[in-house]
Amino acid sequence: MSNKIQAVAAREVVSVVRARSTLALLLGVLLVTFGVVFVSNAEPDYLPTAVDLLLPMEFLVPALAVALGYRTIISDSTRGELDVLATYPVSVSRYILGVFVGRALALTVLLTIPLAIVGVYLATTSPTTPTFLATHQGVDSPLIFVRFIGLTVFFGLVVLAMTIAVSALASTQRSALVLGLVVLALVIIGLDLLILRGVAGGTVGDEWLTAVLSVSPTSAYRGLVFETVLSTAVETDLQQASPVTSAAGLLSWLLGSLAVATVSVSRR
Amino acid sequence: MTTVGALATSNAVRYTVIVLCLIGFVGVAVAFGVDTESAQPEPVPFDEATTTGLASEAQYDLAERGQVVPRAQIFYSQYQFVVGYHGVEHAIDSLQQEGHQQQFGYPITVYVSDFSESDISLSEEGYLETDDEQPWIDAEKATFVVESEAQTPTGQTAVPFSDEAEAEAFVSSYGGELVDWESLQQHTFDVDDATAVRERVGDLHDMADATVVDLRPLADRPVSVIVGDENTSAVEAASLSLAEDIGYADTIQEGLDRAPNETTVFVADGTYEEKPTIDSSVTLAGPGATVEGDGNDSVIEIEADEVAVTGLSITGVGENTDPAEDEEGADGTAHDESGHSADGEGDDADEDGDWDERVEEGYGHGDAGITAADVTEIYVADVAIETPTNGVLLRDVGKSAVERVDIEGHENWAEGFMGVVAMRSPTVIQDSTIAHGRDSIYVHRSHETVIRNNTLTDNRFGIHTMHTSDSLIADNSVSGQESGGITIMTDPAGNAVVGNEVRDAAAGILPAGSRSYIAENVIAGNDRGMSTGASNSLYERNVIYGNDVGISASSIRPSNRVVENDIVNNDVPARPSTGPLLIWTHEGVGNYWDGATVHPGQERYSPSDPVEGKLLSTPGAVTLSASPAAMTLDAVRDTTPGMREGNIIDTAPLSEPVNPEMIAELEEDYDR
Numbered sequence: 001m002s003n004k005i006q007a008v009a010a011r012e013v014v015s016v017v018r019a020r021s022t023l024a025l026l027l028g029v030l031l032v033t034f035g036v037v038f039v040s041n042a043e044p045d046y047l048p049t050a051v052d053l054l055l056p057m058e059f060l061v062p063a064l065a066v067a068l069g070y071r072t073i074i075s076d077s078t079r080g081e082l083d084v085l086a087t088y089p090v091s092v093s094r095y096i097l098g099v100f101v102g103r104a105l106a107l108t109v110l111l112t113i114p115l116a117i118v119g120v121y122l123a124t125t126s127p128t129t130p131t132f133l134a135t136h137q138g139v140d141s142p143l144i145f146v147r148f149i150g151l152t153v154f155f156g157l158v159v160l161a162m163t164i165a166v167s168a169l170a171s172t173q174r175s176a177l178v179l180g181l182v183v184l185a186l187v188i189i190g191l192d193l194l195i196l197r198g199v200a201g202g203t204v205g206d207e208w209l210t211a212v213l214s215v216s217p218t219s220a221y222r223g224l225v226f227e228t229v230l231s232t233a234v235e236t237d238l239q240q241a242s243p244v245t246s247a248a249g250l251l252s253w254l255l256g257s258l259a260v261a262t263v264s265v266s267r268r
Numbered sequence: 269m270t271t272v273g274a275l276a277t278s279n280a281v282r283y284t285v286i287v288l289c290l291i292g293f294v295g296v297a298v299a300f301g302v303d304t305e306s307a308q309p310e311p312v313p314f315d316e317a318t319t320t321g322l323a324s325e326a327q328y329d330l331a332e333r334g335q336v337v338p339r340a341q342i343f344y345s346q347y348q349f350v351v352g353y354h355g356v357e358h359a360i361d362s363l364q365q366e367g368h369q370q371q372f373g374y375p376i377t378v379y380v381s382d383f384s385e386s387d388i389s390l391s392e393e394g395y396l397e398t399d400d401e402q403p404w405i406d407a408e409k410a411t412f413v414v415e416s417e418a419q420t421p422t423g424q425t426a427v428p429f430s431d432e433a434e435a436e437a438f439v440s441s442y443g444g445e446l447v448d449w450e451s452l453q454q455h456t457f458d459v460d461d462a463t464a465v466r467e468r469v470g471d472l473h474d475m476a477d478a479t480v481v482d483l484r485p486l487a488d489r490p491v492s493v494i495v496g497d498e499n500t501s502a503v504e505a506a507s508l509s510l511a512e513d514i515g516y517a518d519t520i521q522e523g524l525d526r527a528p529n530e531t532t533v534f535v536a537d538g539t540y541e542e543k544p545t546i547d548s549s550v551t552l553a554g555p556g557a558t559v560e561g562d563g564n565d566s567v568i569e570i571e572a573d574e575v576a577v578t579g580l581s582i583t584g585v586g587e588n589t590d591p592a593e594d595e596e597g598a599d600g601t602a603h604d605e606s607g608h609s610a611d612g613e614g615d616d617a618d619e620d621g622d623w624d625e626r627v628e629e630g631y632g633h634g635d636a637g638i639t640a641a642d643v644t645e646i647y648v649a650d651v652a653i654e655t656p657t658n659g660v661l662l663r664d665v666g667k668s669a670v671e672r673v674d675i676e677g678h679e680n681w682a683e684g685f686m687g688v689v690a691m692r693s694p695t696v697i698q699d700s701t702i703a704h705g706r707d708s709i710y711v712h713r714s715h716e717t718v719i720r721n722n723t724l725t726d727n728r729f730g731i732h733t734m735h736t737s738d739s740l741i742a743d744n745s746v747s748g749q750e751s752g753g754i755t756i757m758t759d760p761a762g763n764a765v766v767g768n769e770v771r772d773a774a775a776g777i778l779p780a781g782s783r784s785y786i787a788e789n790v791i792a793g794n795d796r797g798m799s800t801g802a803s804n805s806l807y808e809r810n811v812i813y814g815n816d817v818g819i820s821a822s823s824i825r826p827s828n829r830v831v832e833n834d835i836v837n838n839d840v841p842a843r844p845s846t847g848p849l850l851i852w853t854h855e856g857v858g859n860y861w862d863g864a865t866v867h868p869g870q871e872r873y874s875p876s877d878p879v880e881g882k883l884l885s886t887p888g889a890v891t892l893s894a895s896p897a898a899m900t901l902d903a904v905r906d907t908t909p910g911m912r913e914g915n916i917i918d919t920a921p922l923s924e925p926v927n928p929e930m931i932a933e934l935e936e937d938y939d940r
Contacts, residue, residue: 010282043348043848105285105289108292112292134312134313134316134317134318134349134350135349135350136309136343136348139345139346139373139376143299143302146295146299147296147299147300150296150299150300153296228300232345233373
């Protein structure tokens with residue numbers, strides 16, 4: 001990574017850490033994560049905990065990504081810092097990448113800390129079972145939970161990139177917020193609603209469903225969790241998603257969003 | 269500058285961050301690259317597995333005779349307990365059950381008994397006989413012999429071998445064919461389930477009818493001796509015929525001694541202070557007579573086949589309940605039942621006696637109004653007994669029926685004993701009234717016993733059975749028990765509990781064992797309504813009303829079908845137990861829970877949920893249960909059910925009660 005990207009990224013990290021709202025975000029994520037784990041009365045095993053966390057994460061992760069990302073470019077722009085940066089030898093693409101990397105680090109830490117604490121809790125807690133009966137682990141392994149954390153962070157990065165793109169497209173702070181909320185609505189339910197309509201109306205043929213699901217970041221994330229986490233314990237004849245196209249779908253959203261952001265800032 | 273600010277300037281900090289990111293990235297990549305399948309688990313000692321497939325009595329009997337069944341143990345992907353199967357056929361049958369995979373996950377590893385090293389022969393019934401222990405072998409590596417002469421007490425089985433040559437040798441001796449694990453799983457074994465028990469309810473009623481029809485003529489024998497009076501009008505009043513030759517006696521014993529076989533000794537009205545023994549095939553009748561013992565021993569002893577006792581009142585029964593009272597005291601409390609657990613192994617086999625010797629001594633030898641032992645074709649009817657101990661005691665009686673008896677036990681159950689005891693005596697007990705005492709009816713190792721239409725009140729257990737399989741408990745009215753209305757103990761199979769009404773007891777119906785059919789009972793006003801202690805069983809169309817706890821789940825292995833029950837007005841509708849989530853819905857049909865009607869059209873209801881269980885009783889519960897948070901939790905709950913702790917879910921609760929008339933009646937009775 002070039003020093004210039006690092007410099008921009010470091011600047012982003014510093015601004016995230018200095019903002020009081022970051023602590024509030026961390027507390028929010030902790031609250032939701034622990035709340036779900038302790039209320040769901042799953043056995044203290046990795047797999048059921050991951051299953052329980054999946055749905056809340058589909059709401060929480062996009063919200064967190066939008067909160068972290070919607071102001072990035074637009075605030076640089078409105079404060080005139082973009083103009084200042086233009087005098088430095090930093091290309092727009094490196095600037096965008098730096099912003100993304102910096103915010104991505106923050107997002108990763110905010111998601112990983114609570115999930116890692118849950119992981120440690122699971123690793124140190126054993127289920128309450130009568131001692132006179134033989135028990136075993138079933139299919140369960142910390143690797144399953146690491147996969148879940150990895151997928152969740154990846155999902156977060158995708159939504160973050162989308163948010164940075166709309167932040168670059170926005171002309172004012174307020175429009176950035178509105179566009180951020182639009183991204184949130186689209187990611188959480190909008191795209192999935194479209195797919196549901198498509199399946200119900202017959203526009204999405206059965207043979208295309210897994211491919212179409214890859215287009216919705218949330219469905220792609222959910223499909224990846226089903227295929228790489230849940231599938232370890234449940235044998236199904238039907239594929240729940242195509243892991244490759246799902247991963248490709250998420251990656252396309254990420255790269256495409258960064259490209260949009262780059263083009264948009266270049267044109268300012 | 270803060271440490272945060274250092275990020276912007278210090279290379280060391282930057283590199284640390286980059287390295288940490290790389291480590292995290294590689295870690296996640298590894299997590300995806302590595303196969304999560306853990307190492308194959310080692311087989312566990314069979315008695316530590318959660319076992320199923322064979323009643324514990326059958327297990328004891330086999331062990332005593334040196335016979336074995338091919339066992340299996342399965343480690344499921346979603347179920348933390350190792351499941352042991354007495355009989356490979358039961359393992360296969362379980363794997364073929366609809367919904368099994370949803371509840372347990374797929375089998376990670378299956379072990380089966382390896383007979384390659386065993387010296388085997390087959391008994392007459394086809395049971396495997398060997399003195400050798402069978403080691404465990406991975407089922408994938410075994411060769412199975414199916415369709416051979418080899419049997420278990422529950423039917424045809426598959427015999428596993430690690431060595432194919434040994435398997436072929438077995439086939440050449442006992443027939444059958446060789447299959448591998450893959451094709452064995454497609455093989456169909458004729459394993460009875462609880463629906464077969466439902467089909468048998470009618471047969472058991474017919475069988476009981478036939479027994480009673482067979483035995484009733486014993487009460488119709490011509491009178492050959494009249495005791496206490498020379499007037500024959502009482503005989504005619506009792507619509508009995510007279511023998512050609514009629515004798516008279518002063519005491520009952522004298523009359524019994526004088527009467528020829530297959531005649532009746534008629535006792536005229538009055539009180540007779542004696543303890544007669546019946547040692548020939550005669551009938552003792554006396555609708556207005558009272559036989560009064562001296563407070564020691566049994567009052568009437570039956571020592572011959574084809575004997576009937578009808579229409580007497582019996583008092584003065586002895587107070588001893590134990591043949592060896594010097595050793596353990598006379599109250600019987602030193603004896604402990606084997607507990608009430610779903611998969612309990614029961615009492616330990618006694619070293620020198622039969623494995624149930626202690627229970628037999630404790631429950632089978634006390635004093636009684638009428639005692640019959642080691643005889644057959646005994647008929648007791650219309651007798652009234654007042655007893656501090658047992659009323660009617662049947663021990664090793666081949667065929668018998670007890671009907672329309674009226675037994676009054678000890679006011680304080682702890683001091684009293686059983687109304688009717690059947691020990692190794694399959695019998696019919698019907699239309700009787702039994703109050704107070706310890707257990708109204710106690711049945712031990714008496715398979716195919718039918719207990720119906722009795723009224724049993726105010727004692728410890730109304731009906732209490734141990735090691736008794738394939739029996740029918742029907743249409744009894746049971747109430748006011750200190751411990752349990754209808755309590756089935758140990759680990760029997762194939763019992764039906766149908767159409768009983770159990771009220772105001774500490775516990776209503778507590779079944780145990782497996783393959784049982786618990787249906788159409790009315791269970792109301794008890795501390796605990798019903799448990800699901802019997803596994804592989806069917807609980808349907810019961811009305812469970814106004815109990816402190818409606819149903820308590822108490823089977824560690826989810827194998828029961830609980831459907832079409834009406835669960836109404838209970839403080840807690842259902843309480844889960846240790847073990848995984850239970851789904852009480854079958855083929856889209858659930859139960860009627862009054863709490864599930866709060867949100868009309870509700871798609872799933874969890875009676876064990878702390879909020880949903882209180883929808884009708886706690887202000888605010890409805891508001892809370894409609895929150896997105898509650899609904900989100902609901903939605904994830906029935907995924908990976910095997911890994912979820914004690915919870916009960918009905919995925920298709922009924923919107924209308926199955927038995928509204930009964931509920932209306934109960935509402936009136938309990939004034940709600």
